[in-house]
Amino acid sequence: MAKNDGLGVSRVFMRAYSTRLWSILFLAVAALSMPGRDAGAANRATSTVAKDAHVGGDLTRTRFVADLSETVDFRVFLLADPYRIIVDLPEVKFLMPSGVGGKGKGLVSAFRYGLFAPGKSRIVIDVVEPVLIDKAFVRAAENGQPARLVIDLVRTSPEEFEKQRKKQTALRAIGTGNFQTSTEEIGDGKGRSDSAGRPKKTKPVIVIDPGHGGPDIGAPGDGFYEKDVVLSVSLQLRKALEAAGDYEVHMTRTKDVFIPLGERVAFSRRKGANLFVSIHANSAESHAAEGFETYFLSAAKTEDARRVARMENSAVRYENPSIDPESLGELNFILWDLAQNEYLRESSTLAESVQEEIDRRLALRSRGVKQAGFFVLNGAFMPAILFEMAFISNPKEESLLDDPAFQTRIADALAESLLAHLDRYSRKVYPATAAR
Numbered sequence: 001m002a003k004n005d006g007l008g009v010s011r012v013f014m015r016a017y018s019t020r021l022w023s024i025l026f027l028a029v030a031a032l033s034m035p036g037r038d039a040g041a042a043n044r045a046t047s048t049v050a051k052d053a054h055v056g057g058d059l060t061r062t063r064f065v066a067d068l069s070e071t072v073d074f075r076v077f078l079l080a081d082p083y084r085i086i087v088d089l090p091e092v093k094f095l096m097p098s099g100v101g102g103k104g105k106g107l108v109s110a111f112r113y114g115l116f117a118p119g120k121s122r123i124v125i126d127v128v129e130p131v132l133i134d135k136a137f138v139r140a141a142e143n144g145q146p147a148r149l150v151i152d153l154v155r156t157s158p159e160e161f162e163k164q165r166k167k168q169t170a171l172r173a174i175g176t177g178n179f180q181t182s183t184e185e186i187g188d189g190k191g192r193s194d195s196a197g198r199p200k201k202t203k204p205v206i207v208i209d210p211g212h213g214g215p216d217i218g219a220p221g222d223g224f225y226e227k228d229v230v231l232s233v234s235l236q237l238r239k240a241l242e243a244a245g246d247y248e249v250h251m252t253r254t255k256d257v258f259i260p261l262g263e264r265v266a267f268s269r270r271k272g273a274n275l276f277v278s279i280h281a282n283s284a285e286s287h288a289a290e291g292f293e294t295y296f297l298s299a300a301k302t303e304d305a306r307r308v309a310r311m312e313n314s315a316v317r318y319e320n321p322s323i324d325p326e327s328l329g330e331l332n333f334i335l336w337d338l339a340q341n342e343y344l345r346e347s348s349t350l351a352e353s354v355q356e357e358i359d360r361r362l363a364l365r366s367r368g369v370k371q372a373g374f375f376v377l378n379g380a381f382m383p384a385i386l387f388e389m390a391f392i393s394n395p396k397e398e399s400l401l402d403d404p405a406f407q408t409r410i411a412d413a414l415a416e417s418l419l420a421h422l423d424r425y426s427r428k429v430y431p432a433t434a435a436r
Protein backbone atom coordinates (compact mmCIF):
# COMPACT_ATOMS: atom_id res chain seq x y z
CA MET A 1 0.00 0.00 0.00
CA ALA A 2 1.56 3.27 -1.11
CA LYS A 3 1.12 5.93 1.50
CA ASN A 4 2.03 9.44 0.55
CA ASP A 5 2.86 10.69 4.02
CA GLY A 6 6.62 10.46 3.85
CA LEU A 7 6.79 7.87 6.60
CA GLY A 8 4.65 5.27 4.90
CA VAL A 9 7.53 2.90 4.35
CA SER A 10 7.56 2.31 8.04
CA ARG A 11 4.33 0.37 8.23
CA VAL A 12 5.80 -3.04 7.58
CA PHE A 13 8.73 -2.40 9.85
CA MET A 14 6.57 -0.91 12.57
CA ARG A 15 4.70 -4.12 12.89
CA ALA A 16 7.77 -6.32 12.91
CA TYR A 17 10.48 -4.36 14.66
CA SER A 18 10.89 -1.91 17.46
CA THR A 19 10.53 1.78 16.72
CA ARG A 20 14.17 2.38 17.49
CA LEU A 21 15.30 -0.22 15.00
CA TRP A 22 12.91 1.17 12.45
CA SER A 23 14.23 4.69 12.99
CA ILE A 24 17.72 3.54 12.21
CA LEU A 25 16.54 1.74 9.07
CA PHE A 26 14.51 4.73 7.97
CA LEU A 27 17.30 7.20 8.53
CA ALA A 28 19.58 4.95 6.52
CA VAL A 29 17.08 4.86 3.66
CA ALA A 30 16.61 8.62 3.91
CA ALA A 31 20.34 9.24 3.77
CA LEU A 32 20.75 6.99 0.72
CA SER A 33 17.88 8.64 -1.09
CA MET A 34 19.16 12.13 -0.46
CA PRO A 35 22.70 12.20 -1.90
CA GLY A 36 22.41 15.92 -2.55
CA ARG A 37 21.78 16.80 1.07
CA ASP A 38 23.92 19.86 1.65
CA ALA A 39 26.52 20.01 4.38
CA GLY A 40 24.94 23.12 5.84
CA ALA A 41 21.71 21.37 6.61
CA ALA A 42 23.55 18.38 8.01
CA ASN A 43 25.64 20.55 10.30
CA ARG A 44 22.82 22.74 11.50
CA ALA A 45 22.46 22.04 15.17
CA THR A 46 19.26 20.18 16.05
CA SER A 47 18.55 21.36 19.54
CA THR A 48 14.93 20.24 19.94
CA VAL A 49 14.54 16.77 21.39
CA ALA A 50 11.30 14.76 21.51
CA LYS A 51 11.67 12.52 24.55
CA ASP A 52 8.37 10.76 24.88
CA ALA A 53 4.80 10.67 23.63
CA HIS A 54 1.46 9.71 25.19
CA VAL A 55 -2.00 8.96 23.89
CA GLY A 56 -5.12 9.20 26.04
CA GLY A 57 -8.88 9.40 25.73
CA ASP A 58 -11.53 7.29 24.09
CA LEU A 59 -13.27 6.77 20.76
CA THR A 60 -15.00 10.13 21.05
CA ARG A 61 -11.99 12.30 21.86
CA THR A 62 -8.34 11.37 21.92
CA ARG A 63 -5.32 13.44 22.86
CA PHE A 64 -1.84 12.93 21.46
CA VAL A 65 0.99 14.52 23.44
CA ALA A 66 4.68 14.69 22.59
CA ASP A 67 7.16 15.84 25.25
CA LEU A 68 9.64 18.30 23.77
CA SER A 69 12.79 19.97 25.11
CA GLU A 70 11.48 23.35 23.89
CA THR A 71 8.55 24.88 22.03
CA VAL A 72 8.58 24.59 18.23
CA ASP A 73 6.45 25.80 15.34
CA PHE A 74 4.50 23.10 13.62
CA ARG A 75 1.88 22.40 11.01
CA VAL A 76 -0.78 19.74 11.28
CA PHE A 77 -3.10 18.34 8.63
CA LEU A 78 -5.23 15.35 7.70
CA LEU A 79 -4.67 12.66 5.07
CA ALA A 80 -7.08 9.97 3.88
CA ASP A 81 -6.76 6.35 2.69
CA PRO A 82 -6.06 5.38 5.38
CA TYR A 83 -7.10 8.14 7.78
CA ARG A 84 -4.11 9.77 9.47
CA ILE A 85 -2.83 13.01 10.92
CA ILE A 86 0.44 14.55 9.84
CA VAL A 87 2.45 16.84 12.09
CA ASP A 88 5.34 18.66 10.42
CA LEU A 89 8.04 20.07 12.65
CA PRO A 90 11.46 21.63 12.23
CA GLU A 91 14.20 19.00 12.54
CA VAL A 92 13.67 17.26 15.86
CA LYS A 93 15.84 14.62 17.46
CA PHE A 94 13.59 11.73 18.47
CA LEU A 95 14.80 10.05 21.64
CA MET A 96 11.50 8.31 22.33
CA PRO A 97 11.31 5.13 24.43
CA SER A 98 11.54 2.01 22.31
CA GLY A 99 8.21 0.89 20.88
CA VAL A 100 6.33 3.97 22.03
CA GLY A 101 4.33 4.43 18.83
CA GLY A 102 3.37 0.80 18.32
CA LYS A 103 0.20 0.86 20.35
CA GLY A 104 -2.44 3.57 20.37
CA LYS A 105 -5.53 4.34 22.39
CA GLY A 106 -8.99 5.64 21.57
CA LEU A 107 -9.02 7.00 18.02
CA VAL A 108 -5.27 6.52 17.57
CA SER A 109 -4.10 3.09 16.46
CA ALA A 110 -0.37 3.87 16.26
CA PHE A 111 2.05 6.64 15.43
CA ARG A 112 5.50 6.94 13.90
CA TYR A 113 8.04 9.67 13.46
CA GLY A 114 11.31 10.50 11.81
CA LEU A 115 13.36 12.86 9.72
CA PHE A 116 11.29 13.71 6.66
CA ALA A 117 13.58 16.04 4.72
CA PRO A 118 16.64 18.08 5.62
CA GLY A 119 15.65 20.35 8.48
CA LYS A 120 12.18 18.85 8.66
CA SER A 121 10.73 16.16 10.90
CA ARG A 122 7.36 14.52 10.76
CA ILE A 123 5.00 12.64 13.06
CA VAL A 124 2.32 10.49 11.48
CA ILE A 125 -0.62 9.50 13.67
CA ASP A 126 -2.76 6.63 12.37
CA VAL A 127 -6.41 6.82 13.37
CA VAL A 128 -9.10 4.15 13.39
CA GLU A 129 -11.96 6.47 12.35
CA PRO A 130 -12.31 9.73 10.44
CA VAL A 131 -11.37 12.55 12.83
CA LEU A 132 -11.22 16.31 13.07
CA ILE A 133 -8.37 18.19 14.71
CA ASP A 134 -10.15 19.94 17.53
CA LYS A 135 -7.07 21.56 19.00
CA ALA A 136 -3.38 21.69 18.20
CA PHE A 137 -0.96 23.69 20.27
CA VAL A 138 2.43 23.74 21.91
CA ARG A 139 2.56 24.43 25.62
CA ALA A 140 5.75 25.91 27.05
CA ALA A 141 7.66 24.02 29.75
CA GLU A 142 6.48 24.85 33.26
CA ASN A 143 6.42 23.45 36.78
CA GLY A 144 9.11 20.93 35.94
CA GLN A 145 7.01 19.59 33.05
CA PRO A 146 8.54 19.56 29.56
CA ALA A 147 7.22 21.61 26.64
CA ARG A 148 4.37 19.72 25.01
CA LEU A 149 2.91 19.39 21.58
CA VAL A 150 -0.77 18.59 22.07
CA ILE A 151 -3.15 17.39 19.35
CA ASP A 152 -6.80 16.78 20.27
CA LEU A 153 -8.78 14.62 17.89
CA VAL A 154 -12.53 14.13 17.82
CA ARG A 155 -14.44 11.53 15.86
CA THR A 156 -16.38 12.74 12.86
CA SER A 157 -18.18 11.46 9.77
CA PRO A 158 -16.30 10.56 6.57
CA GLU A 159 -18.08 13.54 4.92
CA GLU A 160 -16.89 16.05 7.53
CA PHE A 161 -13.40 14.61 7.36
CA GLU A 162 -13.35 15.08 3.59
CA LYS A 163 -14.64 18.65 3.88
CA GLN A 164 -11.89 19.51 6.35
CA ARG A 165 -9.23 17.83 4.25
CA LYS A 166 -10.25 19.82 1.15
CA LYS A 167 -10.32 23.06 3.10
CA GLN A 168 -6.79 22.55 4.40
CA THR A 169 -5.53 21.57 0.94
CA ALA A 170 -6.87 24.87 -0.36
CA LEU A 171 -5.17 26.72 2.49
CA ARG A 172 -1.86 25.04 1.77
CA ALA A 173 -2.18 25.87 -1.93
CA ILE A 174 -2.27 29.60 -1.18
CA GLY A 175 0.81 29.08 0.94
CA THR A 176 0.84 30.24 4.53
CA GLY A 177 4.51 29.59 5.23
CA ASN A 178 6.30 26.41 6.09
CA PHE A 179 4.86 25.82 9.50
CA GLN A 180 1.69 26.55 11.23
CA THR A 181 2.59 28.52 14.33
CA SER A 182 1.72 27.28 17.74
CA THR A 183 -1.14 29.73 18.08
CA GLU A 184 -2.94 28.73 14.90
CA GLU A 185 -5.41 25.94 14.96
CA ILE A 186 -6.87 23.84 12.24
CA GLY A 187 -10.37 22.64 12.92
CA ASP A 188 -13.55 24.64 13.11
CA GLY A 189 -14.82 22.95 16.26
CA LYS A 190 -17.48 21.05 14.33
CA GLY A 191 -16.33 17.88 15.99
CA ARG A 192 -17.43 19.28 19.29
CA SER A 193 -20.64 17.37 19.30
CA ASP A 194 -20.90 17.98 23.01
CA SER A 195 -21.58 21.66 22.69
CA ALA A 196 -23.07 21.52 19.21
CA GLY A 197 -25.66 18.97 20.27
CA ARG A 198 -26.77 20.90 23.30
CA PRO A 199 -30.39 21.80 23.48
CA LYS A 200 -31.10 25.52 23.15
CA LYS A 201 -31.68 26.71 26.67
CA THR A 202 -33.19 29.77 28.15
CA LYS A 203 -32.07 29.45 31.75
CA PRO A 204 -28.59 28.82 33.16
CA VAL A 205 -28.22 25.13 33.98
CA ILE A 206 -26.55 23.99 37.19
CA VAL A 207 -25.64 20.36 37.82
CA ILE A 208 -25.10 19.26 41.42
CA ASP A 209 -23.13 16.08 41.89
CA PRO A 210 -23.45 14.45 45.32
CA GLY A 211 -20.31 12.31 45.59
CA HIS A 212 -20.32 8.52 46.01
CA GLY A 213 -23.51 6.47 46.61
CA GLY A 214 -24.59 2.84 46.81
CA PRO A 215 -21.71 0.49 47.68
CA ASP A 216 -19.32 3.46 47.45
CA ILE A 217 -19.89 4.96 50.88
CA GLY A 218 -17.13 7.58 50.64
CA ALA A 219 -15.49 8.45 53.96
CA PRO A 220 -17.08 6.76 56.99
CA GLY A 221 -18.37 8.83 59.91
CA ASP A 222 -19.83 7.78 63.22
CA GLY A 223 -23.24 6.37 62.34
CA PHE A 224 -23.36 7.93 58.87
CA TYR A 225 -21.29 8.02 55.72
CA GLU A 226 -19.97 10.73 53.41
CA LYS A 227 -22.44 9.56 50.73
CA ASP A 228 -25.37 10.39 53.06
CA VAL A 229 -24.31 13.85 54.14
CA VAL A 230 -23.34 14.99 50.63
CA LEU A 231 -26.77 13.91 49.37
CA SER A 232 -28.56 15.84 52.14
CA VAL A 233 -26.56 18.99 51.45
CA SER A 234 -27.04 18.61 47.68
CA LEU A 235 -30.82 18.31 48.07
CA GLN A 236 -30.80 21.45 50.23
CA LEU A 237 -28.64 23.20 47.65
CA ARG A 238 -31.08 22.32 44.89
CA LYS A 239 -33.90 23.73 46.99
CA ALA A 240 -32.02 26.99 47.57
CA LEU A 241 -31.13 27.36 43.89
CA GLU A 242 -34.64 26.62 42.73
CA ALA A 243 -36.02 29.13 45.22
CA ALA A 244 -33.78 31.76 43.60
CA GLY A 245 -35.87 31.34 40.45
CA ASP A 246 -34.41 31.54 37.03
CA TYR A 247 -32.23 28.45 37.04
CA GLU A 248 -32.50 24.91 35.78
CA VAL A 249 -31.06 22.56 38.40
CA HIS A 250 -30.22 18.89 37.94
CA MET A 251 -28.64 16.32 40.23
CA THR A 252 -26.51 13.36 39.17
CA ARG A 253 -28.26 11.35 41.89
CA THR A 254 -31.18 12.04 44.21
CA LYS A 255 -30.99 8.78 46.10
CA ASP A 256 -28.49 6.32 47.50
CA VAL A 257 -27.28 4.81 44.24
CA PHE A 258 -23.90 4.25 42.63
CA ILE A 259 -23.12 6.45 39.60
CA PRO A 260 -19.82 5.91 37.74
CA LEU A 261 -17.54 8.97 37.82
CA GLY A 262 -17.49 9.33 34.05
CA GLU A 263 -21.28 9.16 33.87
CA ARG A 264 -21.61 12.14 36.23
CA VAL A 265 -19.86 14.55 33.91
CA ALA A 266 -21.44 12.98 30.82
CA PHE A 267 -24.81 13.73 32.44
CA SER A 268 -23.86 17.38 32.92
CA ARG A 269 -22.83 17.63 29.26
CA ARG A 270 -26.15 16.16 28.16
CA LYS A 271 -27.95 18.73 30.28
CA GLY A 272 -25.89 21.52 28.72
CA ALA A 273 -24.74 22.61 32.18
CA ASN A 274 -23.20 26.03 32.78
CA LEU A 275 -21.83 24.95 36.15
CA PHE A 276 -20.89 21.58 37.60
CA VAL A 277 -20.40 21.22 41.35
CA SER A 278 -19.33 17.93 42.90
CA ILE A 279 -19.97 17.81 46.65
CA HIS A 280 -17.86 15.83 49.11
CA ALA A 281 -16.74 15.60 52.70
CA ASN A 282 -13.03 15.34 53.45
CA SER A 283 -11.21 12.77 55.54
CA ALA A 284 -7.65 12.50 56.83
CA GLU A 285 -5.65 10.28 59.15
CA SER A 286 -5.14 13.12 61.59
CA HIS A 287 -8.30 13.88 63.59
CA ALA A 288 -7.06 17.47 63.85
CA ALA A 289 -7.38 18.16 60.11
CA GLU A 290 -10.26 20.62 59.63
CA GLY A 291 -11.89 23.06 57.28
CA PHE A 292 -13.33 23.35 53.81
CA GLU A 293 -11.60 23.58 50.44
CA THR A 294 -12.60 23.86 46.80
CA TYR A 295 -10.81 22.22 43.91
CA PHE A 296 -10.65 22.76 40.20
CA LEU A 297 -9.13 20.33 37.74
CA SER A 298 -5.43 20.85 37.20
CA ALA A 299 -2.21 19.08 38.11
CA ALA A 300 -1.92 18.70 41.89
CA LYS A 301 0.58 21.03 43.53
CA THR A 302 0.77 19.58 47.03
CA GLU A 303 0.90 16.14 48.58
CA ASP A 304 -2.33 16.92 50.43
CA ALA A 305 -4.15 17.76 47.18
CA ARG A 306 -2.85 14.51 45.72
CA ARG A 307 -4.19 12.63 48.73
CA VAL A 308 -7.68 14.10 48.27
CA ALA A 309 -7.68 13.29 44.55
CA ARG A 310 -6.57 9.71 45.29
CA MET A 311 -9.35 9.36 47.82
CA GLU A 312 -12.09 10.70 45.53
CA ASN A 313 -10.78 8.91 42.44
CA SER A 314 -10.78 5.59 44.26
CA ALA A 315 -14.52 5.37 43.45
CA VAL A 316 -13.47 3.95 40.07
CA ARG A 317 -12.66 0.71 41.94
CA TYR A 318 -16.40 0.08 42.10
CA GLU A 319 -16.63 0.41 38.33
CA ASN A 320 -13.64 -1.65 37.41
CA PRO A 321 -11.46 -3.27 40.07
CA SER A 322 -8.56 -3.46 37.64
CA ILE A 323 -8.26 0.33 37.39
CA ASP A 324 -5.61 1.73 39.69
CA PRO A 325 -6.76 5.18 40.85
CA GLU A 326 -3.11 6.11 41.03
CA SER A 327 -2.91 5.72 37.26
CA LEU A 328 -5.54 8.44 36.93
CA GLY A 329 -3.27 10.83 38.75
CA GLU A 330 -1.01 13.61 37.68
CA LEU A 331 1.13 11.54 35.36
CA ASN A 332 -1.81 11.15 33.03
CA PHE A 333 -3.20 14.55 33.76
CA ILE A 334 -2.10 16.19 30.54
CA LEU A 335 -3.96 13.45 28.69
CA TRP A 336 -7.27 14.04 30.32
CA ASP A 337 -7.86 17.71 30.76
CA LEU A 338 -9.22 17.82 27.21
CA ALA A 339 -12.31 19.80 28.02
CA GLN A 340 -11.47 21.68 31.21
CA ASN A 341 -8.54 23.52 29.60
CA GLU A 342 -10.88 26.18 28.28
CA TYR A 343 -12.60 26.65 31.59
CA LEU A 344 -9.68 26.58 34.00
CA ARG A 345 -9.76 30.29 34.72
CA GLU A 346 -13.52 30.36 35.23
CA SER A 347 -13.39 27.20 37.32
CA SER A 348 -10.76 28.72 39.59
CA THR A 349 -12.82 31.94 39.92
CA LEU A 350 -15.86 29.85 40.79
CA ALA A 351 -13.80 28.00 43.41
CA GLU A 352 -12.74 31.34 44.90
CA SER A 353 -16.32 32.54 44.99
CA VAL A 354 -17.30 29.42 46.95
CA GLN A 355 -14.43 29.73 49.40
CA GLU A 356 -15.17 33.40 50.08
CA GLU A 357 -18.89 32.92 50.63
CA ILE A 358 -18.53 29.93 52.97
CA ASP A 359 -15.76 31.72 54.85
CA ARG A 360 -18.02 34.76 55.31
CA ARG A 361 -21.00 32.77 56.57
CA LEU A 362 -19.66 29.81 58.54
CA ALA A 363 -17.24 29.43 61.39
CA LEU A 364 -15.08 26.90 59.58
CA ARG A 365 -11.44 27.17 58.62
CA SER A 366 -10.87 28.04 54.95
CA ARG A 367 -8.20 25.81 53.45
CA GLY A 368 -8.37 27.79 50.23
CA VAL A 369 -8.69 27.01 46.54
CA LYS A 370 -6.72 23.99 45.44
CA GLN A 371 -6.14 21.98 42.31
CA ALA A 372 -5.79 18.28 41.62
CA GLY A 373 -6.59 15.61 39.05
CA PHE A 374 -10.16 14.60 39.82
CA PHE A 375 -11.60 12.03 37.47
CA VAL A 376 -15.14 13.33 38.06
CA LEU A 377 -14.21 16.77 36.64
CA ASN A 378 -12.57 15.29 33.57
CA GLY A 379 -14.40 16.04 30.34
CA ALA A 380 -16.52 18.87 31.71
CA PHE A 381 -17.21 21.45 29.00
CA MET A 382 -18.15 23.99 31.64
CA PRO A 383 -16.75 25.55 34.79
CA ALA A 384 -16.48 22.64 37.21
CA ILE A 385 -15.41 22.37 40.84
CA LEU A 386 -15.22 19.81 43.61
CA PHE A 387 -16.14 21.08 47.06
CA GLU A 388 -14.88 19.37 50.24
CA MET A 389 -17.16 20.83 52.90
CA ALA A 390 -15.53 19.64 56.15
CA PHE A 391 -13.62 16.71 57.65
CA ILE A 392 -15.75 13.75 58.56
CA SER A 393 -12.62 12.43 60.32
CA ASN A 394 -12.57 15.41 62.69
CA PRO A 395 -14.96 14.70 65.64
CA LYS A 396 -16.08 18.34 65.88
CA GLU A 397 -16.78 18.71 62.17
CA GLU A 398 -18.27 15.24 62.01
CA SER A 399 -21.05 16.25 64.40
CA LEU A 400 -21.55 19.48 62.42
CA LEU A 401 -21.94 17.48 59.21
CA ASP A 402 -24.59 15.36 60.88
CA ASP A 403 -26.52 18.46 61.98
CA PRO A 404 -29.42 19.43 59.63
CA ALA A 405 -29.09 23.12 60.57
CA PHE A 406 -25.43 23.11 59.51
CA GLN A 407 -26.32 21.30 56.29
CA THR A 408 -28.84 24.02 55.45
CA ARG A 409 -26.38 26.81 56.24
CA ILE A 410 -23.62 25.38 54.09
CA ALA A 411 -26.07 24.65 51.25
CA ASP A 412 -27.38 28.23 51.37
CA ALA A 413 -23.86 29.65 51.32
CA LEU A 414 -22.99 27.41 48.37
CA ALA A 415 -26.11 28.51 46.50
CA GLU A 416 -25.25 32.17 47.11
CA SER A 417 -21.73 31.74 45.73
CA LEU A 418 -22.89 29.83 42.64
CA LEU A 419 -25.52 32.44 41.83
CA ALA A 420 -23.05 35.29 42.35
CA HIS A 421 -20.70 33.57 39.97
CA LEU A 422 -23.38 33.03 37.33
CA ASP A 423 -24.37 36.69 37.63
CA ARG A 424 -20.80 37.78 37.10
CA TYR A 425 -20.51 35.63 34.00
CA SER A 426 -24.04 36.07 32.70
CA ARG A 427 -23.04 38.82 30.29
CA LYS A 428 -20.72 36.37 28.59
CA VAL A 429 -22.95 33.33 28.63
CA TYR A 430 -26.36 34.94 28.29
CA PRO A 431 -26.22 38.28 26.55
CA ALA A 432 -30.01 38.30 26.26
CA THR A 433 -30.84 37.68 29.92
CA ALA A 434 -28.08 40.00 31.13
CA ALA A 435 -29.84 42.89 29.41
CA ARG A 436 -33.02 42.42 31.42
Ligand SMILES: [Zn+2]
Pocket residue numbers: 211212218219226279280281312
Ligand atom coordinates in the same frame (compact mmCIF):
# COMPACT_ATOMS: atom_id res chain seq x y z
ZN1 LIG B 1 -15.85 12.12 48.42
